[in-house]
Amino acid sequence: xxxxxxxxxxxxxxxxxxxxxxxxxxxxxxxxxxxxxxxxxxxxxxxxxxxxxxxxxxxxxxxxxxxxxxxxxxxxxxxxxxxxxxxxxxxxxxxxxxxxxxxxxxxxxxxxxxxxxxxxxxxxxxxxxxxxxxxxxxxxxxxxxxxxxxxxxxxxxxxxxxxxxxxxx
Amino acid sequence: xxxxxxxxxxxxxxxxxxxxxxxxxxxxxxxxxxxxxxxxxxxxxxxxxxxxxxxxxxxxxxxxxxxxxxxxxxxxxxxxxxxxxxxxxxxxxxxxxxxxxxxxxxxxxxxxxxxxxxxxxxxxxxxxxxxxxxxxxxxxxxxxxxxxxxxxxxxxxxxxxxxxxxxxxxxxxxxxxxxxxxxxxxxxxxxxxxxxxxxxxxxxxxxxxxxxxxxxxxxxxxxxxxxxxxxxxxxxxxxxxxxxxxxxxxxxxxxxxxxxxxxxxxxxxxxxxxxxxxxxxxxxxxxxxxxxxxxxxxxxxxxxxxxxxxxxxxxxxxxxxxxxxxxxxxxxxxxxxxxxxxxxxxxxxxxxxxxxxxxxxxxxxxxxxxxxxxxxxxxxxxxxxxxxxxxxxxxxxxxxxxxxxxxxxxxxxxxxxxxxxxxxxxxxxxxxxxxxxxxxxxxxxxxxxxxxxxxxxxxxxxxxxxxxxxxxxxxxxxxxxxxxxxxxxxxxxxxxxxxxxxxxxxxxxxxxxxxxxxxxxxxxxxxxxxxxxxxxxxxxxxxxxxxxxxxxxxxxxxxxxxxxxxxxxxxxxxxxxxxxxxxxxxxxxxxxxxxxxxxxxxxxxxxxxxxxxxxxxxxxxxxxxxxxxxxxxxxxxxxxxxxxxxxxxxxxxxxxxxxxxxxxxxxxxxxxxxxxxxxxxxxxxxxxxxxxxxxxxxxxxxxxxxxxxxxxxxxxxxxxxxxxxxxxxxxxxxxxxxxxxxxxxxx
Ligand code: FES
Ligand code: FES
Numbered sequence: 001x002x003x004x005x006x007x008x009x010x011x012x013x014x015x016x017x018x019x020x021x022x023x024x025x026x027x028x029x030x031x032x033x034x035x036x037x038x039x040x041x042x043x044x045x046x047x048x049x050x051x052x053x054x055x056x057x058x059x060x061x062x063x064x065x066x067x068x069x070x071x072x073x074x075x076x077x078x079x080x081x082x083x084x085x086x087x088x089x090x091x092x093x094x095x096x097x098x099x100x101x102x103x104x105x106x107x108x109x110x111x112x113x114x115x116x117x118x119x120x121x122x123x124x125x126x127x128x129x130x131x132x133x134x135x136x137x138x139x140x141x142x143x144x145x146x147x148x149x150x151x152x153x154x155x156x157x158x159x160x161x162x163x164x165x166x167x168x169x
Numbered sequence: 170x171x172x173x174x175x176x177x178x179x180x181x182x183x184x185x186x187x188x189x190x191x192x193x194x195x196x197x198x199x200x201x202x203x204x205x206x207x208x209x210x211x212x213x214x215x216x217x218x219x220x221x222x223x224x225x226x227x228x229x230x231x232x233x234x235x236x237x238x239x240x241x242x243x244x245x246x247x248x249x250x251x252x253x254x255x256x257x258x259x260x261x262x263x264x265x266x267x268x269x270x271x272x273x274x275x276x277x278x279x280x281x282x283x284x285x286x287x288x289x290x291x292x293x294x295x296x297x298x299x300x301x302x303x304x305x306x307x308x309x310x311x312x313x314x315x316x317x318x319x320x321x322x323x324x325x326x327x328x329x330x331x332x333x334x335x336x337x338x339x340x341x342x343x344x345x346x347x348x349x350x351x352x353x354x355x356x357x358x359x360x361x362x363x364x365x366x367x368x369x370x371x372x373x374x375x376x377x378x379x380x381x382x383x384x385x386x387x388x389x390x391x392x393x394x395x396x397x398x399x400x401x402x403x404x405x406x407x408x409x410x411x412x413x414x415x416x417x418x419x420x421x422x423x424x425x426x427x428x429x430x431x432x433x434x435x436x437x438x439x440x441x442x443x444x445x446x447x448x449x450x451x452x453x454x455x456x457x458x459x460x461x462x463x464x465x466x467x468x469x470x471x472x473x474x475x476x477x478x479x480x481x482x483x484x485x486x487x488x489x490x491x492x493x494x495x496x497x498x499x500x501x502x503x504x505x506x507x508x509x510x511x512x513x514x515x516x517x518x519x520x521x522x523x524x525x526x527x528x529x530x531x532x533x534x535x536x537x538x539x540x541x542x543x544x545x546x547x548x549x550x551x552x553x554x555x556x557x558x559x560x561x562x563x564x565x566x567x568x569x570x571x572x573x574x575x576x577x578x579x580x581x582x583x584x585x586x587x588x589x590x591x592x593x594x595x596x597x598x599x600x601x602x603x604x605x606x607x608x609x610x611x612x613x614x615x616x617x618x619x620x621x622x623x624x625x626x627x628x629x630x631x632x633x634x635x636x637x638x639x640x641x642x643x644x645x646x647x648x649x650x651x652x653x654x655x656x657x658x659x660x661x662x663x664x665x666x667x668x669x670x671x672x673x674x675x676x677x678x679x680x681x682x683x684x685x686x687x688x689x690x691x692x693x694x695x696x697x698x699x700x701x702x703x704x705x706x707x708x709x710x711x712x713x714x715x716x717x718x719x720x721x722x723x724x725x726x727x728x729x730x731x732x733x734x735x736x737x738x739x740x741x742x743x744x745x746x747x748x749x750x751x752x753x754x755x756x757x758x759x760x761x762x763x764x765x766x767x768x769x770x771x772x773x774x775x776x777x778x779x780x781x782x783x784x785x786x787x788x789x790x791x792x793x794x795x796x797x798x799x800x801x802x803x804x805x806x807x808x809x810x811x812x813x814x815x816x817x818x819x820x821x822x823x824x825x826x827x828x829x830x831x832x833x834x835x836x837x838x839x840x841x842x843x844x845x846x847x848x849x850x851x852x853x854x855x856x857x858x859x860x861x862x863x864x865x866x867x868x869x870x871x872x873x874x875x876x877x878x879x880x881x882x883x884x885x886x887x888x889x890x891x892x893x894x895x896x897x898x899x900x901x902x903x904x905x906x907x908x909x910x911x912x913x914x915x916x
Binding site: 021074098099124132140 | 240241242243244370372373375376377379380381382383384385386388389391397423451452453454457525526527528529574575576577578579605607608817818821822824825826827828829832850851852856857858859860862864865
């Protein structure tokens with residue numbers, strides 16, 4: 001199908017299968033490789049972009065639902081890497097492998113756009129869809145706090161259930 | 170995992186001038202290839218391409234350093250150039266870093282694994298930088314006609330204090346190029362107290378690209394005219410394609426090729442295994458075509474294996490005589506039956522788990538005019554090139570391999586199936602092809618962390634001293650040899666610290682591929698051994714940390730002489746260094762005050778020695794009445810030598826190890842049914858999320874030892890520290906992982 005939408009402020013038109021997710025349109029059709037594939041089922045957040053400013057897992061958004069969408073990717077977050085979060089990520093030396101970080105930054109940017117002074121639990125809620133296999137969560141959180149000028153209680157807000165369903169599905 | 174280090178080839182320094190007034194310094198290795206390359210062009214100025222570990226200094230003083238080792242997130246792309254820049258005595262901000270391709274003629278040890286990059290490069294990389302500095306100083310001495318000994322350097326400039334002169338390196342390069350290169354082995358190195366880069370945090374060199382979404386990773390590679398491939402293998406390990414509806418697949422719009430690839434190494438699962446390749450004009454099309462793919466499989470023998478059958482075999486072994494003894498000191502059986510001792514028994518289990526690096530396996534390959542070009546996220550590029558060469562009959566000299574940044578390694582990318590698969594597909598297709606596995610492929614065809622069972626018995630005497638220890642370890646193997654990374658060594662702690670000790674083993678044959686997962690062996694063994702030590706400490710009525718300190722204070726017992734033709738047991742850990750980290754973590758965690766913690770909250774400890782690193786960790790956890798566990802905080806104390814080369818990265822690695830270990834302990838398990846992996850993605854093989862990540866304090870004991878690696882050894886202790894904290898909180902001892910299978914509710 002042919003579909004037209006906007007990416008990083010510019011119009012884009014592609015002719016792809018209607019079930020092709022935005023992630024693959026971005027990466028393989030529009031050559032925007034910043035959004036990453038990690039799971040394809042909405043579990044990891046590596047593919048996070050903004051659709052009308054809302055953090056969205058692009059692996060879950062098919063071409064058939066894309067018409068007219070206003071999409072921002074990591075490449076379009078700022079013209080030159082100068083978004084407060086991008087600077088904070090460098091300041092805090094956040095990444096290890098770096099693979100998850102574009103998605104992390106996009107999830108955080110959507111949060112700060114809506115809530116410039118988030119609480120710890122706001123941060124946890126906004127960021128919980130983004131896995132970091134390398135385990136850089138503490139620095140991600142610190143970077144979000146410093147970009148937003150907030151401080152923290154530094155305690156985890158959630159537990160790990162002794163009997164979680166999904167571990168044995 | 171063992172990583173052999175080539176020590177048989179000496180490295181030499183070569184120097185030459187480069188266009189624009191710059192200087193090129195690099196090493197070459199005294200090996201057939203390098204000497205040939207140099208002999209082919211005698212007297213010619215050396216090109217960058219002939220040199221390894223090279224540094225080029227431009228006339229403006231900017232320094233470019235090649236980072237030779239693959240970057241998986243461990244920070245080696247910073248670390249090795251930091252060593253060079255330190256001794257060259259330039260400012261870090263004036264250093265640019267470029268990633269080297271695979272080149273076994275130019276470089277030694279181009280791999281990522283076993284936490285080896287620090288110990289093996291600590292001196293060689295510094296010597297390269299120091300030799301460059303020595304030549305620049307010699308050039309200044311000649312220019313000013315003063316003794317080199319009167320000259321000092323700092324921040325890329327040479328100073329002569331007596332005459333108050335100074336000059337930037339950039340102005341000395343032409344002359345430096347004419348100086349004799351010093352011998353690397355004897356070039357003087359800085360006194361560590363004068364370090365200006367080593368020991369100071371540097372930020373990851375690729376961060377600006379990472380935060381702006383620039384293509385960096387294997388999955389991002391793009392080659393003009395590139396097609397996209399998926400590779401569909403039998404769900405049963407080592408199963409083969411009997412037939413497939415290839416004609417139907419080829420009719421799907423966008424699909425360019427569909428064919429069967431015959432496996433070449435059916436018994437060695439880290440090679441080219443039989444499967445169906447689908448190549449299309451987009452990856453989405455290729456992968457979607459799998460829905461219509463119908464394959465008849467020859468499933469093979471592994472189809473009859475399952476986790477349940479392994480468990481039954483392990484239990485049967487535990488009741489019988491072990492297959493073999495790996496180590497025996499004193500007489501554990503007699504010591505356990507002596508009067509007045511208290512005996513404890515415990516069986517422990519840890520499951521298969523998957524590496525699950527966030528970037529799924531991939532490689533881009535281009536076969537053209539009899540030559541193969543590869544772009545691959547590989548931890549062992551030289552091994553991968555060899556595998557491709559052997560599997561496809563392409564001489565290694567006809568294979569070019571570019572290293573890409575990797576979205577995590579954790580040991581998964583030590584194995585190069587995606588590289589050989591992509592090469593096989595590209596060779597048949599004759600166009601550039603990017604092969605990408607789905608997450609499900611990645612989890613179904615891993616080289617898993619091997620499951621293992623430890624059946625312990627031990628005894629403490631009336632004074633609370635640990636007097637006997639027996640471990641019957643049941644792992645995977647053929648009865649003679651353990652499966653890859655599935656074994657246990659005769660030097661493993663507490664061997665050597667208990668007078669009456671026995672390690673017996675039995676092996677279960679398996680068709681499930683096993684391999685090295687971050688801190689291989691150790692990541693399971695530490696859980697079992699440290700947990701059982703906790704049980705013994707309790708039987709002895711001792712504080713778990715004090716009990717460990719006492720054990721580590723015993724005079725080490727030398728391993729028994731090896732049988733003829735056998736390797737001696739490796740040296741065990743150094744008790745004093747381990748006591749150092751235990752004491753530090755005891756102090757930092759406030760362990761002494763733990764009795765004041767509320768009911769349902771407890772602290773646990775664990776320590777482990779692996780990859781030359783000493784780590785002790787304390788976990789404080791709270792278990793709600795309904796059994797929900799929250800990790801409140803983790804304290805890490807580590808001893809990896811006299812200096813922490815890049816403190817920011819070191820802290821990040823240690824915290825990552827802790828999060829990784831907690832994820833493994835809480836919820837990760839691959840179960841096998843009918844020869845297949847059951848779990849498929851992050852929903853059923855979970856990892857910690859942000860709201861579950863505890864604060865993690867990292868502390869270093871700086872001991873008088875050369876620095877060693879950090880990617881792995883901080884992981885193992887956190888697992889038993891967590892399960893012991895749960896025990897302290899609830900009285901429930903977790904002897905089998907994952908924790909999620911246990912009911913931890915309490916009243
Ligand atoms: S790839 Fe979209 S959530 Fe994982
Ligand atoms: S930095 Fe590696 S997955 Fe987050």
